[in-house]
Amino acid sequence: MKRYILSMALGVFAVGAIGTYYASGTEGDAPLYKLVTLEGDVQEAANMQLGGHYIGGVGSKALELTVAGTKYQLAPSFYEKYLQDNRFLTTQYEDMKALKQDHRNFMRGRSSIDSFYRDSDWVIYADAVLYDPSSEYDWRSELRMDVLEEATGKVAKHRIDLDESNIEWFRVNDVQRIGDEVHILAQVRQRAKLPEGGWKSLSEEFRDYVVDLGSGKLLRRDVLMSEQLKATAGTSGTSEAEPAANVIRSDLSLSIAPIQRTSQPSEYVVLQMSRSSTTGGEGVKEKTTLVRKYAVYSYRTGKLTPLPESSTDISAYSHSQSELNGDILTVMYFDNRSLAIARYNVATETLDPGELTLTAKQAGGQSIKSVTLAQDRVYALLSSEDSNKAGLADSRQITAVVLDAGSGKTLYRGEAAYEGPADKAEEFRKKLWLTNIYANRS
C-alpha cells in the first residue's frame, strides 16, 4: 500500500483543493446588502430592482438589490448557463413565459414582443418582413400572421403580400383582435428613389392593417399618422423640425404607449409623436423636445383622437415615459430635479385636471438619479446630493421611493443597508453605488 502513497496523495490533494475552493464560494469580496424600509409598505417595493455596483478592491461587481436581498451574477450555475432558456423574449416577460409553457412550438423563432396577442380563444403572432425580389434594393413588404386556436391547438399561417413599394423599414407595434378582425398596427418608413441614384427617407407612418381572422385576407389599411422626414447630412430619419441657428441634429420619434403586458387585449392604443433637436457645438450638446403629441386610436371605432395637451410647463421636460393601464394613460415627464405626471382617460378622451408636479426635494431628496413608471407606480432613486454635483453618489446618499402615479403619495421609502457587522456598515455602504431603478412588469 505504501508504494501507492504518491498516487493517492496527488489524487486526494487535487480533489481536496479544487473541491474546497468551489465549496467555500468563489464570489470573493461580494458583501450582501438589503433594502430596509424607512416608510410605507414593503409590499409596494416587491417589484422594484435597484441596479448598481459594489466597488471594493480591484474593479467593481455589478449587483441587483431588491427587498429579497442582493444578487451578484458572478458565478452562474451549470443549470443557469446551459440548461435553462437564455433568450430574452421567453425569460424576461411573464406573458411570454406563459405562452412558451402553453404553446412551446408556436413560440419557436418568435422575435418581437409587440407582435403577440392573446385572449381566452386565440393567440396571434403577426410580423412584417421586407424582401427584395429584384435584388435592386426595391423592398417589397409582406405581413405574416400565425393564428392559434386555443380550443383545438390548430395553427393557421397567413402570408399577406402588401403590394407596397418604397418601404425603408417596417415594424409591427401592436396586434389586437376586435371580433373577427385582426388589427396589426405597424410603423412604416417610406422613401423615394433619387434621380441621381440612391434613396431618400420621406416619412414615418403608423398604419393599421386590418386582416380577417379566419381567411387571413387583408380587409383594409388605414394610415393613422404620417410625419414627414428631412434627410440631412447623411442622417436618414431626421425630422422637419424648426431650424435653429446651431441645430446639429433633428429627430422624429414615433412610438406607442406600452401596456402592462403587450399580448393582452386592449381596445385602444396610444400613439406618441415627438420631435426634438440637438443643439450645441464642440463638447456641449443639448437635446430639446420641440413637440410632443399623443393620440388615442380606437380599434373598434377606427377613430383617432388627439389627446388634449398637458400644460407647457410639464411638457417641456427633456424626458418622458408613458404607460397605458386599462383606460388610463399616464405620462411621466422628468429630469434630474423634478417629475410631473399627466393622466388621461382614453375612453372619454379627457385629461385629468390634477396634473401632478413633484420636485426631488418634495419626494425627500435633492436630485433624481433614476426613475421609471410601471403599473401606476413611480419608482425613483433619489440622491441627497445636488444634481449639479459631478460624479456618482454612494448608497449613503441614496433612497428608493415608490409613489402613487395618481396622487404622488409616498407608498414606500427605503435605503440599502449592509448585512454584516454594524461597525462595518458605513464603510460598506460607501462602497455601494446605486445607479438605476427598474420595475418588473409581471
Add this chain to the structure above:
Amino acid sequence: MRNYLKLLHMEIHRFRSILFVLMGLTALVQICAIAFSTIGEINERNAYFQQTGKPAETFFAAMSFTRMVQNTQFWFAVPVGLSIAVLVIYAFLIWYRDWFGRSTFAFRLLALPSERRNVYFAKLTAILTFIFAMLGFQLLLMPICRAVFTMIAPADQIQPSFIADAIFANQAFKILLPRSFGEFFANYGLGIIALLILFASILLERSYRWLGIALGLAYAGLCAALMFFPPLALGAEYSVGYLYTEEIYAIQIAIDLLIAIVSVWLGLYLLKKKVSV
C-alpha cells in the same frame, strides 16, 4: 481493479519528477513575481514621498494582493502556459514513450495478463491527475503568494483581498479556474473529451501507421466539427432561433457524450484488436 491501480501508479511515478519540477517552477516564478512587484511598488511609494513630502496614500491606491496579481499577470501566466504545454506534449508521450523509449515497453504492457483497457484508463487517469494536481497546486499557491505579499507590504497600507478575486484578476485563470463550478465542469468536460479524441487518434496511428495518421486527423477533425459547429449552426448565440437555447445545449451535450463514448470505445477496440508492437 488492482491491475488498473498498479498501472496508474506506474504512470504517475514515471511523470513525478516532471510534475514536481513544474510545480516548483510555478511556485518560484509566481512568488518572485509577487515579491518583486510588491517591492517595486513600495519603492515607488517611497520615492513619491521623498519627492513630494506627501504620504503615498494621497496618490496611490491601497496595496492589495488582487491588484498585485493583476499587475503580474504575465509572470503568473508563463509557468501556467509552460505546464499546459508540457501536459499536452505528455498526452502524446504517455503512449509513444512506450513504443519509442528504452526497450519495447509497449510489448510488455500489451502482454500483461490483464485486460488491455486497464492500460488505456490508467493513462487517461494519470493525465487527468496531473492536470488537476497542477490546478490544486495553483490554488494552494495563491494563499502562499498572499502571505508573501502581506509580509512585504506595509501593514497599514494593505487592503484585504479574497483569493477568488485575486484568481479572477488574472485572465488565464478566468478559463482555468472560472468562478462558477458549472463553467469549470463544462470547460474540463470538453478538455477530457478532447483528450479522449486525442487518445483515439494516437491509437489509430499506432494501429494503421501512415494511414492511421490520416485516419486520426480525420477523426479529430470530425469530432472538433461536431463539438463546435452545432451550437453556432443552431443559433445558440442569437437572440432568435427555431430551437430554444436549452434544446441546443441538450443536443450539444448529447453529441459531446456520444463523441466521448465513441472515442473510448474506439480507443479500447483499437488497443485490444488492432494495436501491434
